Amino acid sequence: MAxxxxxxxxxxxxxxxxxxxxxxxxxxxxxLRDDDPNRGSQQLDRRQTDVVRMNVMWVTAQxxxxxxxxxxxxxxxxxxxxxxxxxxxxxxxxIITAGLRFDQKTGKYDRPGGPPAWDDDEDESxxxxxxxxxxxxxxxxRARDIWxxxxxxxxxxxxxxxxxxxxxxxxxxxxxxxxRRRGRTVHEPVWTTTGQAQTAGKGICSHCWAA
Numbered sequence: 001m002a003x004x005x006x007x008x009x010x011x012x013x014x015x016x017x018x019x020x021x022x023x024x025x026x027x028x029x030x031x032l033r034d035d036d037p038n039r040g041s042q043q044l045d046r047r048q049t050d051v052v053r054m055n056v057m058w059v060t061a062q063x064x065x066x067x068x069x070x071x072x073x074x075x076x077x078x079x080x081x082x083x084x085x086x087x088x089x090x091x092x093x094x095i096i097t098a099g100l101r102f103d104q105k106t107g108k109y110d111r112p113g114g115p116p117a118w119d120d121d122e123d124e125s126x127x128x129x130x131x132x133x134x135x136x137x138x139x140x141x142r143a144r145d146i147w148x149x150x151x152x153x154x155x156x157x158x159x160x161x162x163x164x165x166x167x168x169x170x171x172x173x174x175x176x177x178x179x180r181r182r183g184r185t186v187h188e189p190v191w192t193t194t195g196q197a198q199t200a201g202k203g204i205c206s207h208c209w210a211a
């Protein structure tokens with residue numbers, strides 16, 4: 001499966017960049033020491049340079065894999081200049097996928113930036129005054145197979161994408177922290193039932209009702 005244009009361009013930049021002095025100086029994208037008359041004396045050895053390149057590959061692969069269901073991490077790693085073979089020379093070393101995060105239930109790539117989606121985290125497109133419409137869950141959140149009896153008590157807020165069991169939920173607490181940090185209103189919980197929340201289009205918090 002061919003890489004997307006974005007993946008090819010990421011890989012080309014990563015492969016073209018000299019990572020051997022990355023911890024010691026900031027330079028332009030695609031920096032090459034051999035062409036740099038002002039290069040310093042500090043430089044990583046080959047193994048250390050390979051580790052830096054691999055970490056950059058993993059960070060970008062997490063985003064690309066989440067966005068593209070056809071993404072091939074091995075093809076991408078090779079295009080980045082990362083060795084994908086095992087120490088014995090066999091192809092497709094497990095270390096490539098070991099550096100990526102996957103949802104244990106779905107097998108899909110976790111959402112970039114956190115554990116399997118901090119469900120109520122907001123984007124940063126709006127300022128302190130929040131005039132966006134009430135949130136509903138994503139298709140994945142609404143389809144989760146861990147919904148309890150519809151009469152089970154739970155709560156939502158106008159900005160919640162999910163129904164939560166208690167205010168002690170770490171995902172809910174994270175969303176509150178984000179809202180406060182961005183100067184937004186922290187809405188009071190509205191107690192309801194999971195059945196009513198599901199009818200309203202909310203998702204189900206994967207932490208509150210995890211088996």
